[in-house]
Amino acid sequence: MLSPSLAATLLAMLVPSAPKPETGRPNVVVIMADDLGAAELGCYGNANHDTPHLDQLAREGMRFRTCYATPICSPSRVLIMTGRYGVHTGWYNFTGRPGSPTFRNPNYRLSEHEVTFGTVLRDAGYKTALAGKWQLTGERPTLIHEDGFDEYCIWAYKEYLPEGVTHTGRWEGKGKSRTARFWHPSIMKNGEYVPTKPEDYGPEIFTDFIIDFMTENKDDPFLVYYPMCLTHTPWEPAPSKESPSGKTPKGLKYNVESMDTQVGRIVATLDRLGLREKTLILFTGDNGTNNAGKGQVTEMGARVPLIASCPKTVVSDVVSDELVDLSDVFPTVLAFAGVATPSGLEIDGENLLPTLEGSKSPHRDWIFSYLHRYRLLRDRRWLLDGEGHFYDCGDRRDGKGYRDVTESKDPEVVAARARFASILAGLPAPTSIPPCPYVEKHRERLLNMSSR
Known part of the structure; x- marks a missing residue:
């Protein structure tokens, strides 16, 4: 006769165990630098800016030669989170300016009209967090939480x-009209004001928050969205261990390098937590660099870096000629997380995951950008800018050596223009909106440069 303990042991061997809770779901970290054209990074050919962490991220993953944002931040921020162009969201311009929903309706709330990748992943069981620069809509106390982020x-x-709260730190801008974002910054965490000290540096506070969030949630799947404050003006000094003053000089170079340092800290944390191989990192920018494309509906205004890295998923050391724009981030994030697009949601982006995994099939035939009533369209060879100039780019992707064929009657050019017109017919520009002084100022600057 079997003993009770031996019988129990044999029974356990014969009866299948109950399924274990799902484990090992992947993580996503989306980082979007502020005012950063592709040409600012070492891996994109910049010899003046030292960006070792992003350069290494590119070597370990995939770097795209041509990725488009929009030429100014608010439309890009809506685009990256929703996967939808302005023709569907109404966001053609900076918040509060003509061509944005908040121009005619100051009470507009993004959460009432759009679905973000934060909302979709949170509903699928992900822990979600946002740090850095929001610059969109929402009301206290549900600001940002209502757009899909558990913590911010x-x-x-x-x-x-x-x-009733007044900022007690520094102010910036003309007439000191804005709370500071860099030294002695104005910080709000989960609805509460966080007093800071003169030696506190905003980008380090945001990165510390992300590091703490990833550490606390290392056993759960998480989404981190980090729209950075760097490298936007004012180009203030950044922290420096090498300088006796503890700070770098002022300038874009040092802000780019500080941005790179913050990215490096996040990657190092994922390594330390053992999460690097199951975390997709996407790094990009929201528009071209200030005074070097920002605000102009040109390739310099729209072309931003895109670096993707996940050691077990993304093929390494690849420079891709596939065309990408920020609408592709939404479906790519969902596909990587194994989460379906909500039923009935119309998106413009295409899932980039097959390309990241090594597929040789073309990702998409064209990419699109826009600002106010001006539009920018590109395929692998041809480019139509916001002023109606049509270019034959050949196989170039960096703005150099393009041939202006606007007046050409060559059949190949005529056919390409007809194809572009057909695409743009489905992406109509907004009508009946007032002129925008900001857009016209940058447009006038571009036209003056073109006439020289």
Whole structure:
């Protein structure tokens, strides 16, 4: 006769065990630098800026030669989170300016009209966090939480601060009209104002928050969205261990390098936590660099870096000629997480995951950008800018050596222009909107440069 303990042991061997809870779901980290054209990084050919962490991320993953944002931040921020062009969201311009929903309706709330990747992944069981620069809509106390993020730590405009709270740190801008984002910054974390000290540096606070969030949630799948404050003006000094003053000089170079340092800290944390191989990192920018494309509906205004890395998923050391724009981030994030696109949601982006995994099939035939009523369209060879100039780019992707064929009657050019017109017919520009002084100022600068 079997003993009770031996019988129990044999029974356990014969009866299948109950399924274990799902484990090992992948993580996603999306980083979007502020005012960063592709040409600012070492891996894109910049010999003046030292960006070792992003250069290494590119070597370990895939770098795209041509990725388009929009030429200014608010439309790009909506685009990357929703996968939808302005023709569907109404976001053609900076918030509050003509061509944005908040121009005619100051009470517009993104969460009432759009679905973000934060909302979709949170509903699928992901822990979600946002840090850095929001610069969109929402009301206290549900600001940012209502757009899909469990936790957040942001640079807080005075309008974002809780009722009755006054910023006690630095101010920036003309007439010191804006709360500071860099030294002695205005910080709000999960609805609460966080007092800072003169030696506190905003980008380090945001990165510290992300590191803490990833550490606390290392056993759960998470989404981190980090729209950085760097490299936007003012180009203030950045922290420096080498300088006796503890700070670098002022300038774009040092802000780019500080940005690279923050990215490096996030990657190092994923390594330390043992999460690097199951985490997709996407790094990009929201528009071209200030005074070098930003605000112009040209390739310099729209072309931003895109670096993707995940050691077990993304093929390494690849420079891709596939065309990408920021609408592709939404479906790519969902596909990597194994989460379906919500039923009935119309998106413009295409899932980039097959390309990241090594597929040789073309990702998409064209990419699109826009600002106010001006539009930019590109395929592998041809480019139509916001002023109606048509270019034969050959196999170039960096703005150099393009041939202006606007007036050409060559059949090949005529056919390409007809194809572009057909595409743009499905992407109509907004009508009946007032002129935008910001857009016209940058447009006038571009036209003056073109006439020289």
